[in-house]
Amino acid sequence: MAEPAPVALDRNLKSDIAIRLRQVGKVYDNGVKALGPIDLDVRKGEFISLLGPSGCGKSTALRIVAGLTAATSGEVRIAGHAAAAQSIGFVFQEPTLMPWATVHDNVLLPLKLAHVARIEADRRVGDALERVGLAEFAQTYPRELSGGMKMRVSLARALVTDPDVLLMDEPFAALDEITRFKLNNDLLTLWRGLNKTVVFVTHSVFESVFLSQRVIVMTARPGRIAAEIGIDAPERNEDFRTSAEYAAYCRAASIALAHASDAKAQS
Amino acid sequence: MSAVEPSSLRTNHERGALRFVLPVVVLTIGVLAWDLIVRLNQIPPYVLPSPGAVVRTLISDWPILWASLLTTLLTTFEGFVAAAIGGIALALLFSRSKWLEYSLFPYAIILQVTPVIAIAPLLLIYLPQHAAVVVCAWIVAFFPVLANTTLGLKSIDRNLSGLFQLYHASPLQTLRYLKLPAALPYILGGLRIAGGLSLIGAVVAEIAAGSAGAGSGLAYRIAESGYRLNIPRMFAALLLLSLAGIVIYMVLALASHLILRRWHESALGKDS
Numbered sequence: 001m002a003e004p005a006p007v008a009l010d011r012n013l014k015s016d017i018a019i020r021l022r023q024v025g026k027v028y029d030n031g032v033k034a035l036g037p038i039d040l041d042v043r044k045g046e047f048i049s050l051l052g053p054s055g056c057g058k059s060t061a062l063r064i065v066a067g068l069t070a071a072t073s074g075e076v077r078i079a080g081h082a083a084a085a086q087s088i089g090f091v092f093q094e095p096t097l098m099p100w101a102t103v104h105d106n107v108l109l110p111l112k113l114a115h116v117a118r119i120e121a122d123r124r125v126g127d128a129l130e131r132v133g134l135a136e137f138a139q140t141y142p143r144e145l146s147g148g149m150k151m152r153v154s155l156a157r158a159l160v161t162d163p164d165v166l167l168m169d170e171p172f173a174a175l176d177e178i179t180r181f182k183l184n185n186d187l188l189t190l191w192r193g194l195n196k197t198v199v200f201v202t203h204s205v206f207e208s209v210f211l212s213q214r215v216i217v218m219t220a221r222p223g224r225i226a227a228e229i230g231i232d233a234p235e236r237n238e239d240f241r242t243s244a245e246y247a248a249y250c251r252a253a254s255i256a257l258a259h260a261s262d263a264k265a266q267s
Numbered sequence: 268m269s270a271v272e273p274s275s276l277r278t279n280h281e282r283g284a285l286r287f288v289l290p291v292v293v294l295t296i297g298v299l300a301w302d303l304i305v306r307l308n309q310i311p312p313y314v315l316p317s318p319g320a321v322v323r324t325l326i327s328d329w330p331i332l333w334a335s336l337l338t339t340l341l342t343t344f345e346g347f348v349a350a351a352i353g354g355i356a357l358a359l360l361f362s363r364s365k366w367l368e369y370s371l372f373p374y375a376i377i378l379q380v381t382p383v384i385a386i387a388p389l390l391l392i393y394l395p396q397h398a399a400v401v402v403c404a405w406i407v408a409f410f411p412v413l414a415n416t417t418l419g420l421k422s423i424d425r426n427l428s429g430l431f432q433l434y435h436a437s438p439l440q441t442l443r444y445l446k447l448p449a450a451l452p453y454i455l456g457g458l459r460i461a462g463g464l465s466l467i468g469a470v471v472a473e474i475a476a477g478s479a480g481a482g483s484g485l486a487y488r489i490a491e492s493g494y495r496l497n498i499p500r501m502f503a504a505l506l507l508l509s510l511a512g513i514v515i516y517m518v519l520a521l522a523s524h525l526i527l528r529r530w531h532e533s534a535l536g537k538d539s
Contacts, residue, residue: 098448
């Protein structure tokens with residue numbers, strides 16, 4: 001059994017691996033096994049989804065990668081440069097904005113905490129807001145924004161430090177379908193333009209297939225990796241969303257998900 | 268966000284006007300009735316002075332009453348500031364250390380539940396009079412600040428805390444950019460209660476001190492006028508105390524509204 005280890009930055013990690021999980025598990029204080037052990041490699045620039053039923057530990061896995069929750073066993077390695085604080089961006093299930101601060105100040109927060117010079121910081125905040133299409137809302141307060149717009153602010157905040165890795169915890173689950181589709185498309189555009197490694201947690205088969213290059217299907221309690229489905233489709237647009245190919249991938253993912261749940265039920 | 272419809276705007280305006288007009292009507296009726304009862308029954312002023320007599324005393328005794336009002340307000344202010352600083356600082360310490368919280372919180376409660384009027388004579392023995400009065404005001408006023416700030420600090424969004432952790436925020440940064448702003452609505456609520464309470468604490472201590480033969484605050488004037496059967500002055504001093512309490516409350520409510528109006532639900536209109 002490996003010693004519990006904190007998230008480590010590793011410059012010696014094989015050059016094309018961004019995140020490596022080895023035998024990572026989480027047992028809560030009350031003895032409930034929440035996660036794993038799981039092994040997972042995420043390549044640099046890859047977009048993967050963790051797909052599973054609610055409470056399967058996929059969010060826990062994400063929080064362990066971010067260093068927000070300590071793993072009880074195994075080790076997590078993240079390739080990155082020296083500026084550890086800036087190598088990860090995290091988008092929560094809720095927008096998680098500071099209601100007392102304007103959109104600009106919310107996005108500024110990570111830079112302010114890292115003591116980035118004001119002029120440089122303001123420029124980067126402007127860029128990040130531009131990227132998510134909210135440039136003219138910089139001086140607005142979060143309460144004046146719609147759910148989708150708040151999520152965009154949250155995304156801009158995660159991107160403002162220019163992290164190598166973007167972790168997203170069911171970010172669009174609470175949004176209506178039209179807004180979600182729009183944000184899915186925008187996220188893909190951003191991902192192509194910025195070349196980030198994205199780990200996206202979702203319980204939606206359709207969302208995971210549409211977005212990712214690889215879908216990791218997880219079982220519940222404890223969360224383990226049940227299947228991996230590579231989504232080999234270069235074009236991700238509205239045509240893909242209505243194509244037979246997309247439907248076939250969704251069917252495969254649904255079957256894998258049902259299988260994972262069944263396997264659990266029998267055991 | 269959407270524009271308010273004219274009809275509901277009118278009712279809003281009407282409601283605002285009613286909320287102002289109705290208490291004024293009640294006040295007018297009350298004062299008229301009071302005056303009428305005094306006149307019809309020919310009640311002597313040392314039993315119940317007429318409203319006119321109270322106002323005349325207020326004007327004729329103004330130099331004395333004004334000086335006393337300033338004394339009481341100064342004590343109240345000192346007690347309030349001490350309560351605000353003490354309550355917030357203690358809450359921040361408690362939020363950092365469970366040991367400290369578990370050790371001291373019961374005593375904060377004991378201070379709060381022991382009637383201050385019973386503590387005041389003791390304090391007057393051990394402390395100089397002015398200090399004793401300020402301490403009384405502080406004892407009554409600090410607990411709501413402590414309790415509310417503690418509640419505010421415990422209500423911080425867990426994910427926001429996680430975010431600060433993710434970006435390796437220092438304890439000082441977390442305090443300044445997360446804890447204090449997040450707890451601010453609660454702190455302001457506590458301060459609003461503390462303002463009125465510190466006036467009560469100051470008055471209670473002044474009365475205790477007054478009966479010991481010293482003091483010059485408004486409460487002392489009330490006690491003194493009582494001994495001398497100067498009932499109109501008692502009423503005038505009481506009126507001033509009441510007004511002082513109302514002004515303190517309004518100032519704090521206004522400050523709270525101005526600070527929170529940009530973002531907090533409590534300070535926003537229903538339609539925004």
